[in-house]
Amino acid sequence: MSDKLTATNTMRTTSILSVKTESPTTKTFTFKDRLCAKAKPGQFLMLWIPRVDEIPLSIMNVEGTSVSVTVKAVGDATQALHKMKSGETVGLRGPFGNNFTQNSGSVLMVGGGTGTAPLLFLAKKLATKAKRLALVIGAKTKNELLFLNQLNALCTEQSTVATTEDGSYGLKCLATEPLDKLLNKEKFDMIYVCGPEPMIRQVFTLAEKRGTPMEASLERLMRCGIGLCGSCVIGKYRACRDGPVFTATQLREVKNELGISKLGFDGNRIPL
Amino acid sequence: MSSNPLSTRLAGLKLKNPTALASGILGYSAESLQRIAGAGAGAVVTKSVGLTPRVGYPNPTVVQASSGLINAMGLPNPGIEAYAGEIRHAKTVLAVPLIVSVYGFSAEEYAEVAKAAVAAGADALELNVSCPHVKETGSEIGQNPVVLKDTVRKVKAAVRKPVIVKLSPNVTDIVQLAQAAANAGADALTAINSVRAIAIDIETAQPILSNKRGGLSGPAVKHIALRCVYDISEKVKPPVIGCGGITTWQDAVEFLLAGASAIQIGTAIALKDPEVFTTINRGITAYLKKKKLRSVKEIVGQAHRN
Numbered sequence: 156m157s158d159k160l161t162a163t164n165t166m167r168t169t170s171i172l173s174v175k176t177e178s179p180t181t182k183t184f185t186f187k188d189r190l191c192a193k194a195k196p197g198q199f200l201m202l203w204i205p206r207v208d209e210i211p212l213s214i215m216n217v218e219g220t221s222v223s224v225t226v227k228a229v230g231d232a233t234q235a236l237h238k239m240k241s242g243e244t245v246g247l248r249g250p251f252g253n254n255f256t257q258n259s260g261s262v263l264m265v266g267g268g269t270g271t272a273p274l275l276f277l278a279k280k281l282a283t284k285a286k287r288l289a290l291v292i293g294a295k296t297k298n299e300l301l302f303l304n305q306l307n308a309l310c311t312e313q314s315t316v317a318t319t320e321d322g323s324y325g326l327k328c329l330a331t332e333p334l335d336k337l338l339n340k341e342k343f344d345m346i347y348v349c350g351p352e353p354m355i356r357q358v359f360t361l362a363e364k365r366g367t368p369m370e371a372s373l374e375r376l377m378r379c380g381i382g383l384c385g386s387c388v389i390g391k392y393r394a395c396r397d398g399p400v401f402t403a404t405q406l407r408e409v410k411n412e413l414g415i416s417k418l419g420f421d422g423n424r425i426p427l
Numbered sequence: 428m429s430s431n432p433l434s435t436r437l438a439g440l441k442l443k444n445p446t447a448l449a450s451g452i453l454g455y456s457a458e459s460l461q462r463i464a465g466a467g468a469g470a471v472v473t474k475s476v477g478l479t480p481r482v483g484y485p486n487p488t489v490v491q492a493s494s495g496l497i498n499a500m501g502l503p504n505p506g507i508e509a510y511a512g513e514i515r516h517a518k519t520v521l522a523v524p525l526i527v528s529v530y531g532f533s534a535e536e537y538a539e540v541a542k543a544a545v546a547a548g549a550d551a552l553e554l555n556v557s558c559p560h561v562k563e564t565g566s567e568i569g570q571n572p573v574v575l576k577d578t579v580r581k582v583k584a585a586v587r588k589p590v591i592v593k594l595s596p597n598v599t600d601i602v603q604l605a606q607a608a609a610n611a612g613a614d615a616l617t618a619i620n621s622v623r624a625i626a627i628d629i630e631t632a633q634p635i636l637s638n639k640r641g642g643l644s645g646p647a648v649k650h651i652a653l654r655c656v657y658d659i660s661e662k663v664k665p666p667v668i669g670c671g672g673i674t675t676w677q678d679a680v681e682f683l684l685a686g687a688s689a690i691q692i693g694t695a696i697a698l699k700d701p702e703v704f705t706t707i708n709r710g711i712t713a714y715l716k717k718k719k720l721r722s723v724k725e726i727v728g729q730a731h732r733n
Contacts, residue, residue, distance in 0.1 A: 166628065168630040246487075383694070385456070
């Protein structure tokens, strides 16, 4: 599928077009890049912060020849990126990996934390395509409920539920609580989920109980991004090349690892 | 099995076909190795494992170059103690030989890791004496015939399984090092590891890899590797495993004709996908049929005889 892209997808540098603050910990960066601007929802890019690191990031939006990613400052690389301003130089490779399908039936999206970024990209495509578009979104606290307004506007009316762990907005619980109730009430043709892996595992368990088709975008430690180094493997799959989007059928095959462990930088299994 | 035209033997290992997974690719987990074997590989070589865990270098660790990749991963691995569990697991699921790649910071360390790998079930060992981007191991062992001999001897004394030595192309005369490894008792030689290289970003005017220098692999190095195989197999006794840029069945046949008894595939898994093993094996089979030959063994080294 992406053979040609892999062989010719060399690192190129580009300048930051704009930086937008989404929350106290999260910013959206936009770059000009013709290749990445062709990305489909679910795909990711490798972003090089010169002299610091190169990290995988889900694509949040494409427009014309520009591409946007939403990044939470959590480690050295993301903190260094947060200090960068428009006009500064970064390197890009990608877009890599597969993408979400775009189901035209009754669709439910489940997002946790910055996992809502690729779902917003997907929602923009589904808004005119899906018969019904519902959303359950969860975060630790109110200002980490990313893109809530944009998602609200794209979803079918009265179809979004928000949860926070500290109760500062919406329901005070994990996203999986209202999700369980919603799935008891209503049948969906597809669930799309992106967020922390332990949350994905719970959503998977709930979807399996009802036999609802599901696609989940997984994030693992990545190095090469092109399916060679093995850093991001889950079971027999490479998150960077066979994923990052996996179907319920594939998740069943990797149930021993999903939301439980991943490989660390030295290849040892570490708990999630 | 005798009717399988692709079956061959190498350093005492029975192979259902002459293709193997090159070291460093996927190789952390038994499931990954199992998938590669399922995709048609006749043997698998693990990531290089050492005495203690190593996290490797920060990213960028891989950069796409013209006709290939430059990598400097920095030998990330969980250490032999933890990896022994993965070897044992791999042995229960693999139907092809499991070759464990080992490295050390001294001849004694190579021997110690090799011994532990064999105890866990390795069918053979491949000594990484050619990694081009970590100090005091890899090519710093394999570029010096005296140190190389000492290392191979100590490993041979420590284990009873076949010992394959993976050679570095970053030397004046690879045949001299191949001979040194052979004299020390190497059962087979893999040629070649990646070629020292660098990529520089012109906008920021700095090397892209965090380690600055890395090793070039892929189609860009194919003809260098092919020449190394041709030179070594002409002068040195142990069988040679060709490695470097093999992407198509024609590439594989070229290496066999040059004198390789088997071949390894790495970068092509990124350029194509794991099924590249099946494609290459099918191509070799068709070539043998067209040439009215019954076994792949008949074409090994044929370019020397013609």
